[in-house]
Amino acid sequence: MSRLGTETAFEVLNKARALEGQGKSIIHLEIGEPDFSTPENVVEAAVDALRKGWTHYGPSAGLPELRRTIADYVSRTRGVEVSPEEVVVVPGGKPIMFFSMLALIEQGDEVIYPNPGFPIYESMINYAGGKAVPIPLREERDFAMDVDEMALLITDRTKLIILNSPQNPTGGVLQREEIEQVAKAIGDRNILVLSDEIYSRLQFEGQPFSIMQVPGMQDRTILLDGFSKTYAMTGWRIGYGVMRADLAAQITRLMTNSNSCTASFTQMAGIEALRGDQSAVGRMCGEFQRRSEAFVTGLNGIRGFSCRMPKGAFYVFPNIVKTGWKSKPLADALLEEAGVAALSGTAFGQFGEGYLRFSVANSMENLHKALERIDHWTKQNL
């Protein structure tokens, strides 16, 4: 258990709530979830499903109709041929990380993963007994991976490479050429790719490109996607993986051993989410872009902060080196003294030092208020 890490966002949220309990005003920019409500048609589909009795166990891999719907959706959005046998429905995107690492990693296997990156990657690699090999994401490359550097990290023990685009926490995006280079670096080695595309519908410019689309890579890719971010459904707990059918069968056995199945009425809502009106997705994406632009502009006017515009997702990741503060003490001080909850860049790994992560999944009014508070705090303390 000592090898298992955590997700700091939940800890900071608890601390912020405790401060609020003492009467302090806190602006919450720590947690990574859309502030919008789930689209009404999806809520209605779930209510309808509950009334119709979708309240029982279902197949561990997911309801056949949802697996078919996901297979169609992924075939359409990634331009590949996916069959329902290659789809496993799970309670959120996270279980795909958890299960695929449990299933694949043997003692000493190496896994290359982005750093700064979603903290559960490193946690699960270590927990499963693997060796976590970070690929640093650098600001000067707009937080895209340096594929030449990554290629040098590949050894005979490399089992898995994790990609995430658009990326949490940096908002970086991998371009088609970079992804093709990753596939080239892998060559014909027996290496799988876990492609975390949970923010793929929240990319501000250009079309997202999946490594699945590179000829020869579909069989070696585990696609992670889900409903949490795209349809503002974080609390519903539903996501999925797309992978070779033989691997999908093993992940399904892990589902049988852990959850039995994903909630049936939630899956019925998932069908509506993918098949129904998609206008809410575009609206939310546009709003996240607008807020990111406003928040980045505001931060760039604050002493010691400099920030690039993210290319997707709903996070802003400013460089704070010129404040003279380390990331964790600065995040703590902003929470306790300025009433703004953010995360230290180091919550996303060692290469997150020198940065903070703000989630812009809050109203424009609160974002402006947060900027004023940070500005005021820096003027008093720097």
Ligand SMILES: Cc1ncc(COP(=O)(O)O)c(C=O)c1O
């Ligand atoms: C990069 C990334 N992948 C996966 C997830 C997990 O999503 P879910 O809530 O569907 O488990 C998150 C959630 O923050 C994330 O940021």
